[in-house]
Amino acid sequence: MNSNVQIQPAAAPAWPMLRTLGGIAMISGLLVVLVYLFTAPIIAEKQRILTEKAVFRVLPGAVSKQDFVITEAGGLAPAGEGATGERVYAAYDADGQLKGAAFTGAGAGYADLVHVMFAYDPGCQCIIGSKVLKSNETPGFGDKLDLDPEFLKNFKALDARLNADGTALANAIVTVKHGSKTEPWQIDAITGATISSNAMGRAANSAAQRAVPAIQRDLATLSDTH
Amino acid sequence: MAELPNTQETLTADTFIRGLWEENPVFVMLLGMCPVLAVSNSTLNALSMGLASTFVLVGSGALVSLLRNWIPKQVRIASYIVIIATFVTVVDYGIQAISLELYAALGAFIQLIVVNCIILGRAEAYASKQRLLPTIVNSLGTGLGFTLALLSLGTVRELLGNGSILGIPLFSDNFQGWVIMILPPGGFFVLGAWLLFFNWLRLRKERQATEQAGVTANAV
Numbered sequence: 001m002n003s004n005v006q007i008q009p010a011a012a013p014a015w016p017m018l019r020t021l022g023g024i025a026m027i028s029g030l031l032v033v034l035v036y037l038f039t040a041p042i043i044a045e046k047q048r049i050l051t052e053k054a055v056f057r058v059l060p061g062a063v064s065k066q067d068f069v070i071t072e073a074g075g076l077a078p079a080g081e082g083a084t085g086e087r088v089y090a091a092y093d094a095d096g097q098l099k100g101a102a103f104t105g106a107g108a109g110y111a112d113l114v115h116v117m118f119a120y121d122p123g124c125q126c127i128i129g130s131k132v133l134k135s136n137e138t139p140g141f142g143d144k145l146d147l148d149p150e151f152l153k154n155f156k157a158l159d160a161r162l163n164a165d166g167t168a169l170a171n172a173i174v175t176v177k178h179g180s181k182t183e184p185w186q187i188d189a190i191t192g193a194t195i196s197s198n199a200m201g202r203a204a205n206s207a208a209q210r211a212v213p214a215i216q217r218d219l220a221t222l223s224d225t226h
Numbered sequence: 227m228a229e230l231p232n233t234q235e236t237l238t239a240d241t242f243i244r245g246l247w248e249e250n251p252v253f254v255m256l257l258g259m260c261p262v263l264a265v266s267n268s269t270l271n272a273l274s275m276g277l278a279s280t281f282v283l284v285g286s287g288a289l290v291s292l293l294r295n296w297i298p299k300q301v302r303i304a305s306y307i308v309i310i311a312t313f314v315t316v317v318d319y320g321i322q323a324i325s326l327e328l329y330a331a332l333g334a335f336i337q338l339i340v341v342n343c344i345i346l347g348r349a350e351a352y353a354s355k356q357r358l359l360p361t362i363v364n365s366l367g368t369g370l371g372f373t374l375a376l377l378s379l380g381t382v383r384e385l386l387g388n389g390s391i392l393g394i395p396l397f398s399d400n401f402q403g404w405v406i407m408i409l410p411p412g413g414f415f416v417l418g419a420w421l422l423f424f425n426w427l428r429l430r431k432e433r434q435a436t437e438q439a440g441v442t443a444n445a446v
Contacts, residue, residue, distance in 0.1 A: 017301045024293070024305050028312035035316045039323040046326050134330050139387070139408045 055089045055102045058119035058129035062091035062099040076218040088211050090222045098223045101215050105207025109199035111136035116203045122219055127158040142196040151190050159184035160208045167213055175201030237360045245367030251344045252375035253424050258344045262376060263413035265335050269392045272380025274328055276373025278317045282339050283348060285313040287365035290353040306349040314339045344372060382416050383407045
């Protein structure tokens, strides 16, 4: 008798287990959905303000902006609700004149990807400003990307002209060793923060290679839309 | 059904204070070391991480305590993890809604609260056996103890590494930050120093207690 009892393990209560897990999953789902519905518009608004602030910072004098996405055909289309694709932000001054365009790029740095916003001036066909949006670079070294005045001079008029077909940059933007910058499309690295400087160069190059041909192709759209 | 052990705690001040000091999750139990070392590089990060974890502790503890009679013991860990993950998701959205910069600074460590052993430990060792009110009070104490520990690392590291507290510079511009304090090794240094200090305090107290006992014994 006794052995019989031992062979039968305490029957796993299937129904209570199902009921518990199902019930907890439902409570969890409900809670997450409620919080999501409540916070989603707030987060979207914060994101919009953050982007706007960054655009106005890299293009001083701009007071309004309009979002565009790079289309598959390599042009620009106004970004509607829920549009996907890489964004180009056109910024306008108080008179509604096109001040420039901004786009973001990322390059692998020392710790993680360095995300940067660049300002582009279609007139001089060059990058005229930069701002690091997100980076985990070593404090005191990597954060010079946004603060070191010597380094920021690189982005006053960084050459980003297009080739004859208008499909890519005539000269790829590259980071060179500190003190060896000779061409306007080169970035002079920060001594002691070479990896972070390289990340910045790669971010600028990859972003400009995609965005600049599109901006130049549909420049009229950018200027007119406003 | 898990049988309820007959160890229901009555709510006292100790229910709360224990987590702050005697059973401090970081300095005494050495739990949750990963976020402690990783996000204590500034006062603000430490404070927000501590409060986020406290929220998850209290929320998940309360729900586990409420459901304790309905959770069969075979699926209790799975249930706790789902409950904890829910509150972590809530905190995740909450912090994004409060500040995207803060969210970026805390990085993956918000999501990683799910695997913080302090929280699962409290759910298993306390919330699953106790009534709602003591659970909330005890979780709050443990959470604040965790916050306190994070803050004691965060303030020291920010002060030495950046010369500021909560971003407000305290020294003149001549102060050269001790950068390593903000980097990962700084977390180990400062944690080690605090543990050394607390152990020295404890040993001194014990020695004084034995000496006291010796004096009393001799007198008798």
